[in-house]
Amino acid sequence: MKVILTGATGVLGSHIMYEILESFVQNGIDGTLYLISRAKGKVSAKERISKLLSSSYTPKNLKEIGLETLHQYIQLIDVDLSEVPEAYSNIIQGAYFIHSAGFVNLSTDEEQRDKIFEENTAFTKTIFETFSPFITKFIYISTAFSSGERSGIIGNDFHNLDFEPRFRNAYENAKFESEKFVIEQSNSLGLPFQILRPSVIGGKMMGTENNYFIPKFMVFYLLAKFFHFTANKSSKQLNVRFIVNSATGLNIIPVDYVAKIIFNTFQREDIQQLNIVNRTSFNIVSGLELIMNEVGYSNFSTVSDTFDFDYQNSIEKIYYESIGKHLKPYFITDANEYDTSMLQSILPIPNVDATALTNMIHYARMHKFKDIKV
Structure with a gap:
């Protein structure tokens, strides 16, 4: 072959x-x-x-x-x-x-x-x-x-x-x-x-070796990385509002x-x-709560999309003018799911539940969100 x-x-x-x-x-x-x-x-x-x-x-x-x-x-x-x-x-x-x-x-x-x-x-x-x-x-x-x-x-x-x-x-x-x-x-x-x-x-979930390992932290990991380092830079956490469609998922x-x-x-x-893909997506509000809890940033809330959103502090401004503006389209998108019948017949789909998502972020945090460069 x-x-x-x-x-x-x-x-x-x-x-x-x-x-x-x-x-x-x-x-x-x-x-x-x-x-x-x-x-x-x-x-x-x-x-x-x-x-x-x-x-x-x-x-x-x-x-x-x-x-x-x-x-x-x-x-x-x-x-x-x-x-x-x-x-x-x-x-x-x-x-x-x-x-x-x-x-x-x-x-x-x-x-x-x-x-x-x-x-x-x-x-x-x-x-x-x-x-x-x-x-x-x-x-x-x-x-x-x-x-x-x-x-x-x-x-x-x-x-x-x-x-x-x-x-x-x-x-x-x-x-x-x-x-x-x-x-x-x-x-x-x-x-x-x-x-x-x-x-x-x-991160990995299919075996017993190096569970939750991933060589590069992207997408939802980047949000966790941003707020992990933000939480550790300042003793005061400014409130951050996430604009979301509460019905959508990741x-x-x-x-x-x-x-x-x-x-x-x-x-x-x-x-x-x-x-x-997974059988079901992780609800965006629940996912945000798990991620922010794991990285230690507690002062946040979720709001619906609006045309007159003005930054209320410097952290919101930095977030929405960096990774936030690229993630926002996924946070406010319509809810959907995938037909996984064919996929499931090939190999059972692992369950990415609250524990798994928390462990993925925990792994990244323990490794200081440092990508492996090859």
Whole structure:
């Protein structure tokens, strides 16, 4: 088996890499995992991957196998994409391509739009056009929020709808356009494809090792980080009002569950689009209360959306002029849920309840919200 993977040094990509390598080793598969990875500063691509395979957060069974053996299953593609056809066309023939690399940026700032589309849609087009002549299937890792702003029950098919989706930011739009490109081009070429869409990714929950670990703290973690450090900087907590739709929720899914679903799905011919999400979303008001309690910021309240919201103090101003303005569209959006019947049949969905969410934030707080840099 041959698998090509982008984003192996990322939050999700690293866990996909672990799943593939574990399968190769444990099942005696004669496989090769091609990783599209570049040097970062003075750190070579091989050194970056080696760190992921030999650190305290590496799955124990992989760590016991050792770097030398693991690298026998890995081949790095560390060249300019224009050089790939000439250098790799023969050896990657027939590979599955999992495109996990992406630029997660929920900014609502218009000046960020071009960069977000460049890092997501334009890069996806380049990757697809470079590798599609040689591969057996293209698997695109998108986001459940490429659905745009919708209410009610959301199914797995985002591209055969009787309406045009409305997007909350450029990231959602860029991921949707990337999906559309992959579907249209794959169909025109007769190339099998998959669109797999995780919701908000949280810490590990599927085993007994390194529970709640996640290498980078994003989305709801950023809110917790902001108020954790704010609470510790000042003895007086100024009241912060969160503008919310009290009926909406936050859909969180553990990173290791997402990786396992991708691994158990990418060879299936009966799945073209799949949302990798929780059965129910966490109510936004309850979630805020849990997060703020865990980070020790008690002076807050929730209010409905209004056109005449004026900052009442410096903390509100800083929050709403930084991460708050990017999170607000998700706090005030219409309530929705996902149809998880197909997902549940693949692998039972873990329950992200109050205890799990609290433990995720606790883990981040104990690690001082410090991202792991590879």
